[in-house]
Amino acid sequence: LAKTTQPVSMDSYEGQEVNITCSHNNIATNDYITWYQQFPSQGPRFIIQGYKTKVTNEVASLFIPADRKSSTLSLPRVSLSDTAVYYCLVGGGSNYQLIWGAGTKLIIKP
Amino acid sequence: GAVVSQHPSRVICKSGTSVKIECRSLDFQATTMFWYRQFPKQSLMLMATSNEGSKATYEQGVEKDKFLINHASLTLSTLTVTSAHPEDSSFYICSAREGDIKGYEQYFGPGTRLTVT
Numbered sequence: 436l437a438k439t440t441q442p443v444s445m446d447s448y449e450g451q452e453v454n455i456t457c458s459h460n461n462i463a464t465n466d467y468i469t470w471y472q473q474f475p476s477q478g479p480r481f482i483i484q485g486y487k488t489k490v491t492n493e494v495a496s497l498f499i500p501a502d503r504k505s506s507t508l509s510l511p512r513v514s515l516s517d518t519a520v521y522y523c524l525v526g527g528g529s530n531y532q533l534i535w536g537a538g539t540k541l542i543i544k545p
Numbered sequence: 546g547a548v549v550s551q552h553p554s555r556v557i558c559k560s561g562t563s564v565k566i567e568c569r570s571l572d573f574q575a576t577t578m579f580w581y582r583q584f585p586k587q588s589l590m591l592m593a594t595s596n597e598g599s600k601a602t603y604e605q606g607v608e609k610d611k612f613l614i615n616h617a618s619l620t621l622s623t624l625t626v627t628s629a630h631p632e633d634s635s636f637y638i639c640s641a642r643e644g645d646i647k648g649y650e651q652y653f654g655p656g657t658r659l660t661v662t
Contacts (some may be wrong), residue, residue, distance in 0.1 A: 451555065478549075478638045478653035479589070522588070533640075533651060535577070535589040 439523045444540040453510045455539050457523030460504045464523045467508045468499060473520045473538070482521075483508065518543045547563045547573045550652035558629055558661055568639030571662050574619035575641035579651065580612075583636040595622055602608045629661045 441457040467486050468490070471479035483490055485497040485506070496509040510517060520538040548571040558564050568578060577596050578615035580586040581589040593609075595601035601610045622641075626633055636658055640651040 471653075476656065476658065477634065478551075478640075478656045481650055481652070484650055533591070535581075535591070537588050 438534070439525060439536045441521075441523050441539045444542070446542050446544060447513055448544050450512055450513055453508075453513050453517075453541065455508045455521055455523075455541070456505060457507045457508070458523045459523070460523050462503050468497065468503075469524050469526075469533070470495070470497065470508045471522045471524065473522065479522065486514075488502060509529065513541075513543050515543050515545060517541065547571075547641075547652040549575075549639065549652045549654040551637075551639055553657060554655060555658045556660070558608055558659070560630055560661055563625055563627045564629055564659060565623055566637055566639075566659075567660045568622045568624070568641070570620045570641045570643075572650070573643045573652075574642075575622070575643060576619065577642040578616055578622040579641050579642075580614060580622075580624050580642070581638045583638060583656075585636075589638060592624075602641050604652060626659065629659070631661045634659055634661045 439457050439459045447453045468483055469484040472481040472482050479543040483492055483495045483497045487499050490497045498507040508518050520540050522538040524533045526533050550569045552567045556564055558610050579594050580592045582592050583589045591604050592607045593601045593603045595614050597616050597619050601614035611627055616622040636656050638656045640653045642651050
C-alpha cells in the first residue's frame with residue numbers, strides 16, 4: 436500500500452490561496468488520490484479525488500503531475516472556517532482500503 | 546450527497562461492560578464498510594473492513610473477539626466493544642463505500658466518542 440508524506444502543519448491568512456503538497460512515490464497504477472478534511476471530533480469530509488492531471492470542484496482543485504508521485508491540493512481564498520486537518524490518501528486497488536497518514540494541520544489566521 | 550450516520554454520538558460506560566455502535570448509510574447501499582479508531586491528535590487507524598453478509602477482515606493487532614463487527618445488511622454495520630476497558634476510550638468512526646463506483650470515495654459518519662470509566 437502506498438504511503439503518503441505531507442507537511443505536518445501550515446499557516447495562512449484569510450483570502451489567500453493555500454496549496455498543500457503530498458508525495459506518494461510508490462503509488463500504484465490503479466490507485467486514486469483523495470483528499471479529506473477533518474474538524475476536531477468529527478468524521479472526515481471528502482474534498483476531492485483525482486487520478487491524473489487536474490480536477491476542480493466547487494471547493495478545491497487537485498493538481499497531479501504526469502508521474503503521479505505527488506499531488507497538490509489547492510484551496511482558493513481560504514477563510515477561518517478552513518482551519519482543519521487535511522489528509523492526502525492514495526489507494527483504490529482491489530480492497531478499497533484507505534491508509535491514513537498524519538495529515539496537515541492548516542491554521543488560517545485573520 | 547451520500548450520508549452516513551452513527552449512533553450514539555457519545556457514550557460513557559463502565560469498565561467490563563459492552564458497548565454497541567451503529568453505522569448506517571442513509572441514502573445508498575454500502576457494500577463495504579470500514580471501522581476506524583482515532584486517538585486525540587492522531588490520525589485515523591483502520592480497525593477492520595466489512596462486506597455485507599460476510600465476516601469482517603481485521604487489521605493486524607486488532608482483537609476480533611473484542612471488537613465484534615456485524616454487517617448484516619447493505620445499510621447497517623455494528624461495532625461492539627466487548628468487556629471495555631479505559632484504554633478502549635477513543636473516537637470511533639465508520640465509513641461506507643457505495644457499490645463498485647470507479648475510484649473509491651468513502652463517506653464517513655460523524656464518529657462516536659467512547660469513554661470507559
